[in-house]
Amino acid sequence: MPDWKPPAPYRSHAPDEQPPLESPEYGSTRLRSPRQPLVALPQGLTELTGPVLGSDRVGPLDHDLTRQHDGEPQGERIEVFGRVLDGDGRPVRDTLVEVWQTNAAGRYLHAGDRHPAPLDPNFTGAGRAMTDSEGRYRFVTIKPGAYPWRNHHNAWRPAHIHFSLFGHAFTQRLVTQMYFPNDPLFDQDPIFNSVRDPAARQRLVAAFDLGATTPEWSLAYRFDIVLRGRDATPMEDEA
Amino acid sequence: MTTPSQTVGPFFALGLPWADGPFAVAEDFPGAFWLRGVVLDGAGEPVPDALIEIWQADPAGRFDHPDDPRGPVATAGFRGFARCPTDTDGRYAIRTVRPGPVPGPDGHLQAPHIDVSVLARGLLDRLVTRVYFPDEAANADDPVLATVDAVRRQTLIAKETDDGIAFDITMQGDHETVFFTF
Numbered sequence: 001m002p003d004w005k006p007p008a009p010y011r012s013h014a015p016d017e018q019p020p021l022e023s024p025e026y027g028s029t030r031l032r033s034p035r036q037p038l039v040a041l042p043q044g045l046t047e048l049t050g051p052v053l054g055s056d057r058v059g060p061l062d063h064d065l066t067r068q069h070d071g072e073p074q075g076e077r078i079e080v081f082g083r084v085l086d087g088d089g090r091p092v093r094d095t096l097v098e099v100w101q102t103n104a105a106g107r108y109l110h111a112g113d114r115h116p117a118p119l120d121p122n123f124t125g126a127g128r129a130m131t132d133s134e135g136r137y138r139f140v141t142i143k144p145g146a147y148p149w150r151n152h153h154n155a156w157r158p159a160h161i162h163f164s165l166f167g168h169a170f171t172q173r174l175v176t177q178m179y180f181p182n183d184p185l186f187d188q189d190p191i192f193n194s195v196r197d198p199a200a201r202q203r204l205v206a207a208f209d210l211g212a213t214t215p216e217w218s219l220a221y222r223f224d225i226v227l228r229g230r231d232a233t234p235m236e237d238e239a
Numbered sequence: 240m241t242t243p244s245q246t247v248g249p250f251f252a253l254g255l256p257w258a259d260g261p262f263a264v265a266e267d268f269p270g271a272f273w274l275r276g277v278v279l280d281g282a283g284e285p286v287p288d289a290l291i292e293i294w295q296a297d298p299a300g301r302f303d304h305p306d307d308p309r310g311p312v313a314t315a316g317f318r319g320f321a322r323c324p325t326d327t328d329g330r331y332a333i334r335t336v337r338p339g340p341v342p343g344p345d346g347h348l349q350a351p352h353i354d355v356s357v358l359a360r361g362l363l364d365r366l367v368t369r370v371y372f373p374d375e376a377a378n379a380d381d382p383v384l385a386t387v388d389a390v391r392r393q394t395l396i397a398k399e400t401d402d403g404i405a406f407d408i409t410m411q412g413d414h415e416t417v418f419f420t421f
């Protein structure tokens with residue numbers, strides 16, 4: 001046996017906290033969800049470690065999606081900020097956060113997006129930031145638009161910002177979407193509603209934060225993100 | 240109380256691919272090879288909008304990570320992480336190297352393996368699988384492989400190719416890849 005203790009594993013998700021892979025209302029899951037049960041993988045060092053991607057991947061304006069071109073993008077300027085925490089409320093420090101989104105008209109700068117809404121020459125829609133020592137991140141962007149997507153008759157995606165996070169371990173990797181409060185499109189969106197637990201679903205919705213707005217400049221939304229927490233280590237149990 | 244996962248969607252190419260993304264190791268890293276494969280859906284059709292990510296140990300079985308209780312080890316030219324979007328034929332290619340054996344949860348060594356995440360439109364959460372190496376004697380004693388049904392176990396073993404190994408991923412169906420949860 002080795003002379004070191006393996007690190008504590010990360011806790012499993014609560015039931016209904018994660019969307020089921022097979023969600024018939026979301027048509028694309030039909031041929032892309034496994035039919036065999038997932039196999040339980042005990043967390044070894046490959047799962048308990050992960051890429052430590054440094055700030056060398058983030059340029060000085062990568063967090064500001066409104067300043068990546070010569071001119072300013074159309075739309076409602078917003079700040080999106082929050083903390084990345086683990087399931088025990090501890091900050092997830094120095095971790096890479098990547099975002100991508102439509103422009104204000106609901107169009108992605110992507111060849112596959114056929115929605116007949118205008119592109120914006122001053123908006124790409126991709127950003128990157130590192131969390132600080134308190135787990136905080138901040139982006140400046142414009143509010144994305146809703147767009148139709150043919151999943152069902154007259155299907156529209158509620159406005160959202162895609163988020164990608166690494167956390168500190170392969171086990172903590174999370175790709176998700178941030179939504180805006182009180183969106184009237186929530187009820188008909190099978191991706192949002194794929195999360196069966198209503199309380200868990202609400203954790204995908206940012207909070208409007210008047211106190212964080214910049215007067216005469218921008219509105220603000222707070223979106224805290226919670227990654228999986230760890231079981232207590234044996235040493236902490238003994239303490 | 241964690242934040243739920245949502246699909247990466249069809250337009251992640253806007254934000255996620257990096258120029259050096261497919262390189263878990265530098266091009267000329269000793270022993271470097273190509274890990275290639277195709278991603279197929281339940282109809283056997285290639286998936287042209289998936290993102291494959293890998294994470295693995297270095298050739299000595301070490302990680303450049305503060306939680307490795309043996310101490311972090313940085314190896315020049317080795318990142319251990321790669322990401323590659325699939326092309327219009329559903330294919331991905333990652334430059335990497337064979338990892339050393341890595342301790343499992345009980346401290347016993349596991350056979351060399353590469354952890355893989357599959358992200359795609361139609362996947363509300365990532366799929367996780369593992370690449371094992373062909374002709375690896377340690378596979379016979381690997382505790383993870385031992386938990387998988389013998390027939391399906393073959394989906395986790397890569398095949399040798401001219402410039403490395405091939406690992407195809409079948410999301411659903413008769414030859415469905417073994418996917419893990421943790």
